[in-house]
Amino acid sequence: xxxxxxxxxxxxxxxxxxxxxxxxxxxxxxxxxxxxxxxxxxxxxxxxxxxxxxxxxxxxxxxxxxxxxxxxxxxxxxxxxxxxxxxxxxxxxxxxxxxxxxxxxxxxxxxxxxxxxxxxxxxxxxxxxxxxxxxxxxxxxxxxxxxxxxx
Amino acid sequence: xxxxxxxxxxxxxxxxxxxxxxxxxxxxxxxxxxxxxxxxxxxxxxxxxxxxxxxxxxxxxxxxxxxxxxxxxxxxxxxxxx
Numbered sequence: 001x002x003x004x005x006x007x008x009x010x011x012x013x014x015x016x017x018x019x020x021x022x023x024x025x026x027x028x029x030x031x032x033x034x035x036x037x038x039x040x041x042x043x044x045x046x047x048x049x050x051x052x053x054x055x056x057x058x059x060x061x062x063x064x065x066x067x068x069x070x071x072x073x074x075x076x077x078x079x080x081x082x083x084x085x086x087x088x089x090x091x092x093x094x095x096x097x098x099x100x101x102x103x104x105x106x107x108x109x110x111x112x113x114x115x116x117x118x119x120x121x122x123x124x125x126x127x128x129x130x131x132x133x134x135x136x137x138x139x140x141x142x143x144x145x146x147x148x149x150x151x
Numbered sequence: 152x153x154x155x156x157x158x159x160x161x162x163x164x165x166x167x168x169x170x171x172x173x174x175x176x177x178x179x180x181x182x183x184x185x186x187x188x189x190x191x192x193x194x195x196x197x198x199x200x201x202x203x204x205x206x207x208x209x210x211x212x213x214x215x216x217x218x219x220x221x222x223x224x225x226x227x228x229x230x231x232x233x
Binding site for chain 1: 158206228
């Protein structure tokens with residue numbers, strides 16, 4: 001697995017292609033990219049700041065990745081999450097999975113994102129016309145994560 | 152000594168990101184520490200929020216998690232990454 005937490009921008013296409021490079025046993029690659037939107041919760045968003053818990057962030061992502069590797073036969077797994085200042089249109093997060101067949105890659109990618117949303121210590125603070133505001137957690141994210149329990 | 156950290160909205164509300172407290176003899180769970188902090192009143196009531204999350208030694212935990220001298224504890228609002 002590869003875990004990266006970084007302030008620098010990244011190229012999602014390059015990350016996706018790297019999951020297949022040098023391993024012709026990989027028959028399926030799935031990638032998820034999350035982007036900063038310019039509108040959220042009824043307000044225009046001019047950018048955001050992503051705070052995190054240094055030390056715990058990396059451990060939490062590793063734990064999620066290990067669980068995904070135990071549940072599905074993955075050949076590669078990458079989680080990349082940005083921190084700090086982000087502008088609308090920029091990628092925030094990349095999760096990529098590679099496996100021999102598609103179902104494991106699809107499911108594992110979905111699982112990692114659901115767990116990352118609810119268990120990794122990141123917090124978004126958006127800039128709006130009325131000033132900065134903290135994004136609040138959604139019950140739907142918790143429900144999405146809960147569906148992976150004991151199934 | 153217990154190291155306590157606060158993040159995001161809690162950090163801003165409290166005006167504090169980090170503090171060190173002497174472990175009290177009657178603290179056995181994370182919630183005992185939280186009750187002590189709530190006793191400070193005012194802005195500290197933010198720690199009574201239903202969606203409060205906590206971590207012990209950089210792992211998510213419940214408020215019933217045991218607390219031991221030397222632990223690093225963190226309180227924060229629901230996470231919103233991804």
